[in-house]
Amino acid sequence: MKIINDSLTISTEGFNDMKDLTPLVAEKLISHRLQDGLLTIFVPGSTAGVTTIEYEPGLVEDFSRFMEKVAPSNVPYNHDRRWGDGNGFSHVRASLLGPSLSVPFSGGRLSLGMWQQIVLVDFDNGPRDRAVILHFLGE
């Protein structure tokens, strides 16, 4: 069994910006010539998260609105009072969604549904270049 630690760099705009990682991840899987195993996607940092979604513009907007409603940006956060970052809402959303996602692969293909994409969501309050770790365990 092999352990392969790879990564992507993704430029984001923040404010719930959602990026489809699926084609890049699938390419990496092929390049490492692994057939069966487990892929863990992990985003270092405390203002972004990963999940899956049917990546189409309507849902991208729906999910962004949902996050704005559930953890609003226009209410006071203690984080902002202490540190003046103005991104308390970003942190709360990121902790809620979580930084890691594990996807099995088999026969050289990710076990995703047909309408299911792996996405990075950047909740921060400005543009960032995000490192995303792709950790493969398999053979």
Next chain:
Amino acid sequence: MKIINDSLTISTEGFNDMKDLTPLVAEKLISHRLQDGLLTIFVPGSTAGVTTIEYEPGLVEDFSRFMEKVAPSNVPYNHDRRWGDGNGFSHVRASLLGPSLSVPFSGGRLSLGMWQQIVLVDFDNGPRDRAVILHFLGE
């Protein structure tokens, strides 16, 4: 170390239908004769999720009500306007909960708490037969 890719098929009713997978998963673990390792439960598809809960009828209802409150089915979704699926709420809930869960096992047993069950939650707006992947890494 072995990699074993197995699966379950679960019939669900949608609308937050929650199914206890624990006995089926425990049976699979025994049948593969693994002692120590990591199990990843992954649901392909973008309208269902997995988590753990104390699986009793009161909480099953509480969790369903919570999801209805936090991501209501009776508000407009852009997904529905574009595609007419009527299940925008299902997608948002599924992306929030997430499609994967990892549970260590040791001495041939899942490391769950006594009142903690592994559950599939189907958020879609109708009945489905769901594939659930059980990915074992262990020995």
Next chain:
Amino acid sequence: MKIINDSLTISTEGFNDMKDLTPLVAEKLISHRLQDGLLTIFVPGSTAGVTTIEYEPGLVEDFSRFMEKVAPSNVPYNHDRRWGDGNGFSHVRASLLGPSLSVPFSGGRLSLGMWQQIVLVDFDNGPRDRAVILHFLGE
């Protein structure tokens, strides 16, 4: 490749009590002399969860308030009506956040961001001694 099943015991106060596990986890990683692999943090039990956050007092409070708002403790739960535990809210929050988190490590170090800590959140309605499983797959 090695499979190492370790654990921590963490005393908590409940009511969203959040504990930073990062220094303890980093110590365990060093003690097992692993360089590359995947760590899964799993909390047995149905009233606690794990995630990452920038662990500073402002955000700890923000996250607690967020959880109180999204799944309030002062509304009726069917779980409480049936079992009289009074912790229906704890269960709902725990199922939402999830009991597992996977963090890759490389060169003997966890792949966390600089301001990103691994935390246990105990949602129960009283003090507990919590077991937290640290499951290492690596070499």
